[in-house]
Structure formats: C-alpha cells, structure tokens
Amino acid sequence: KNEVEQSPQNLTAQEGEFITINCSYSVGISALHWLQQHPGGGIVSLFMLSSGKKKHGRLIATINIQEKHSSLHITASHPRDSAVYICAVDQGGSEKLVFGKGTKLTVNP
Amino acid sequence: KAGVTQTPRYLIKTRGQQVTLSCSPISGHRSVSWYQQTPGQGLQFLFEYFSETQRNKGNFPGRFSGRQFSNSRSEMNVSTLELGDSALYLCASSLAGGGGYGYTFGSGTRLTVV
Numbered sequence: 001k002n003e004v005e006q007s008p009q010n011l012t013a014q015e016g017e018f019i020t021i022n023c024s025y026s027v028g029i030s031a032l033h034w035l036q037q038h039p040g041g042g043i044v045s046l047f048m049l050s051s052g053k054k055k056h057g058r059l060i061a062t063i064n065i066q067e068k069h070s071s072l073h074i075t076a077s078h079p080r081d082s083a084v085y086i087c088a089v090d091q092g093g094s095e096k097l098v099f100g101k102g103t104k105l106t107v108n109p
Numbered sequence: 110k111a112g113v114t115q116t117p118r119y120l121i122k123t124r125g126q127q128v129t130l131s132c133s134p135i136s137g138h139r140s141v142s143w144y145q146q147t148p149g150q151g152l153q154f155l156f157e158y159f160s161e162t163q164r165n166k167g168n169f170p171g172r173f174s175g176r177q178f179s180n181s182r183s184e185m186n187v188s189t190l191e192l193g194d195s196a197l198y199l200c201a202s203s204l205a206g207g208g209g210y211g212y213t214f215g216s217g218t219r220l221t222v223v
Contacts, residue, residue, distance in 0.1 A: 031209060041146075041197050043214040050209070086152065095140065095206040096165045099152040 006100035019074040023087030035086040115215035134202030141183040
C-alpha cells in the first residue's frame with residue numbers, strides 16, 4: 001500500500017463544475033503539499049498545509065490531521081485548470097517528500 | 110526574483126554513459142532536493158542536500174549521486190546509464206527543507222537513454 005493515496009486517478013469535468021480531489025496518507029507528517037503539474041513537466045506548489053484550510057482564488061485546500069486526509073477543491077473550474085494535481089507529504093523530520101500518484105484533471109469547455 | 114534553474118532541459122545519452130545535471134536554487138535557499146519522475150513509478154525522492162551535506166537519500170542504487178556547492182548550487186550524477194533511467198529529473202529548492210518550509214520546483218531535465 002502506498003503511503004500517500006490519491007483519488008480519483010482521472011477526472012473529467014465540464015467548465016464551471018465544482019471539483020474535489022482527495023488525498024489520504026498513512027505516515028506521520030509535518031506538512032502536506034498540493035502541487036500542480038502541466039504538460040511539459042514544470043511543477044507549481046499550490047498549497048502547504050499543516051492544519052485547517054487555505055484558500056487562493058478559486059482553489060481551496062483542507063486537511064484533517066486526525067483522519068490523515070486532505071482535499072483540494074476547485075470552484076468554477078476552467079479549461080486552464082486542466083493539469084495533474086499531486087499530493088505530497090513531508091515526513092516529520094526527514095526532509096523528504098513522499099508523493100501520491102497524481103490526479104489527471106481535464107476540464108472541457 | 111529568479112526561480113529554480115535546471116540545466117540542461119533535455120538530454121539524450123547512450124546506455125553505459127554517465128550524465129551530470131545541474132540545479133541552481135533560489136537565492137538564499139540552502140536546501141536542494143532531487144526527484145525522479147517516470148510514468149510507472151511517479152515522483153520519487155532521490156536525495157536532499159543542505160549546506161553541502163547530504164541529509165537524506167532515497168532508495169536508489171549507488172549509480173545515483175549528488176553534491177552541493179558552497180553557493181548552494183547542486184549537481185546530480187548518474188553513472189553507467191540504463192534504459193530505465195530515462196525520466197524527468199526535478200529539483201526543488203527550499204529555505205531549509207522539511208516541514209514548515211515550502212518548495213519551489215525547477216522545470217526539470219528530461220533524460221532519454223537510448
């Protein structure tokens with residue numbers, strides 16, 4: 001079993017829909033990261049969370065430490081949101097990121 | 110401010126050769142970590158350097174090595190290349206690495222071994 005599990009693996013939505021991507025982890029963490037990767041490879045860090053909820057524009061990320069679960073929400077999705085979204089955790093004290101397999105999101109106009 | 114710079118962007122090498130990839134972190138960042146991304150395995154941690162010291166290493170063979178210079182620039186080296194080493198290699202810079210400090214990723218070096 002992977003230490004970081006994401007669901008779904010693939011997600012297709014229509015423009016304007018509300019999107020949720022889930023991440024569960026089984027190790028102790030000091031922080032959880034949501035990353036976005038566009039075709040071509042570059043990775044952009046969207047959020048770093050250790051508790052609660054963060055919001056940036058149309059993106060919202062939440063984390064429940066007790067349940068070891070995080071969600072990334074996209075409101076009013078747009079075709080430019082099409083990308084792979086990756087959940088990664090900082091294992092406490094190890095300076096090492098462990099990654100989920102990613103969720104490929106396609107938003108159709 | 111300048112981002113994380115990885116060079117080269119693309120590289121084609123022959124099996125058995127060796128390769129060196131470079132990563133220049135954001136000014137002031139002292140931690141550089143390296144990752145391998147393949148379609149089958151996804152993103153995997155290679156190693157992390159802080160102030161010229163390797164603090165953590167992933168589960169990769171000894172053919173994969175790295176170093177960090179006093180200006181925080183880092184290089185990784187892969188010797189005796191195998192076809193399976195074909196991948197996107199990403200580095201990330203951080204003020205200090207670990208929880209509580211964010212990461213900024215480079216655009217990656219796409220290595221193809223033929």
